[in-house]
Amino acid sequence: MKKLIFLWVLVFISCSSSKFDKVNGVSFVSSREEVAQRHIDPVLDVQANYAAIMPFGFIRDLDSPELVFNTDRQWFGERREGAEQYIEKLHQNGVSVMVKPQIWIFDGQFTGNMKMPSEEDWKKLEGSYEEFILLYAKMAEETQSDIFCIGTELKTFINERPEFWNDLIQKVRAVYMGKITYAANWDEYAKTPFWSELDYIGVNAYFPLCEKQQPTIETLTQGWQPWKTKMRELAKQEERPILFTEFGYRSMDFTGKKPWLVDRNQMDVNLKAQADATQVLFDEFWSEDWFAGGFVWKWFMQHDKVGGQDDNRFTPQNKPAESVIRRQYAQVRRSSR
Structure with a gap:
């Protein structure tokens, strides 16, 4: 009887740990300088x-096939x-890492929307992009990084060149042993064709x-429900957890109207809206077993x-949102011990 109780305790601990074993990440922006402990x-x-x-x-324009990377002209943190x-x-410092090479197009x-005008240009882009990704996949393996991201927001490239991406995934697997x-x-994400070949749906x-000027907890929560349902269904269908490779407001x-906007508009600062939207996202996703966490x-x-108080950026x-993040991430860390 004691042995049976012990086994049930182990099962309970295991289930509880998996519930709280999340990626509690930040997107660490590249800089001109080396990183020090104070950073x-x-x-x-x-x-x-x-x-x-x-x-x-870096690429000059949406139809330019030349990808420039790992050069002395780049900032220190932008190159290998x-x-x-x-x-x-x-x-x-005990912080795990996702390596996430990205493309910046001029302006x-x-x-x-990146699309090449000819087969020749597609081939040039593919060759350059493969070199770019494999350079950092090898680095990710050498540094024992935990996750590697093979690309960011490249919808047209993927739709137009599916065979290239299938081949690229296999080449990455050959040099990098971690999760992809x-x-x-x-x-x-709903139409990305190769989730079954990866470890996370990013x-x-x-x-x-919602479209409210000052969104409430209630309107933000309601706004998440259809999106959340679709992600849950996809995670079940693909048997892969959802990972928010980026999230923020x-x-x-x-x-909450167009959270992707990165323009330089002078919209009024609303610190509460950012904090509330961040809290709602945590409330909706962090306890779900099909959700892996995010950055x-x-x-x-x-x-x-x-x-700070006068900044309306991401x-x-x-800002108050930092306290929201700290509170959530601390809770998850305590629960996973």
């Missing part, structure tokens, strides 16, 4: 257990040398929730110089 301390203070490291490649240094410092054009995902935009979670009015967008190294730093 990591705020990550630890907010109780994050993961950071996304994001080396960059810097990414390695960031990862080493995070690992020294901030949306990567999902892809960061699909919120309006793309979603950049900028879902429109602007600290401004109408924050807050975005977290800057110079913590004491960013965000970062939660030095």
Whole structure:
């Protein structure tokens, strides 16, 4: 009888742990300089257990096949040398890492619309992108990073060139032994064709929730329900957990209307809306067993110089939303011990 009770206790502990074993991440923005302990301390203070490291490649225009990456002209954190240094410092502090190489198109054009004018240009892009991704996949293996992301918001590229992506996944698997995902935009993930080949269904979670200038907890919660239902169904269908490869809100009015906006508008600062939207997201997802966690967008190294009461951008730093994140991440850490 005692043995049976003990087994039931083990099952209960196992189930409880899996419920709370989440990726509690921040998207760690690349910088010109090396990362030091003073830059990591705020990550630890907010109780994050993961950071996304994001080396960059650059493209001139939506129809340009030339991807430039890992050059001396880039910031330190945007190239391999810097990414390695960031990862080493995070690992020294017990923070796990997702390596998430990304493309920046001149003037901030949306990567999902990138399309080549000819077969020749598609081939050039594919060759360059494969080199880009495998460079960082090998680095992720060498640094023993926990997750590798094969791309971010590349809807048209994937739709137009599915065979390339199937081959790329296999090539990544050959050099990287950790878990793999892809960061699909919120309006793309449902039709991404290769989830069964990956470990996580990666979603950049900028879902429109409500159109109110000052959204309430109730309207934000209601806004999540149809999206949440669809993600739950996809996770069950693909037998893969959902991972929010990016999530976050602007600290401004109408924050739930078009959460993906990165323009320089002067919308009134609304710190409460950002904090409330962040809390609702945690309430809706963090206790779900089909949900793996996520990475807050975005977290800057110079913590004491960013965000604050007058900032209407995405970062939660030095705003009420930072306290919301700390409270949630601390709860999950305590529960997973």
